[in-house]
Amino acid sequence: MGRYLYDTFQCGILLLGPLSGRLSDRYGARYFATIAMILTAVGFFLLLLLPVNFKYPMFALVIFLDGLSMGMFMLQTRRQS
Helix, strand or coil, X not given: CHHHHXXXXXXXXXXXXXXXXXXXXXXXXXXXXHHHHHHHHHHHHHHHHCCCCCCHHHHHHHHHHHHHHHHHXXXXXXXXX
């Protein structure tokens, strides 16, 4: 189960990373980095709300949201340096 969890996280990064990088070049990185940090906080809060006996699809959806937000944020910080 751990491997599939990592795959959903990586799919989120691969889907939104390049798109947010391209858009941040056009509109500025500050907005995308802020949105990414907010989405990460929402994803972690949703993980707190999951019950002990959670269903995998709901857990995978929250991890996918975290992957999207991390992909958005990683590319912003990489382009800044």
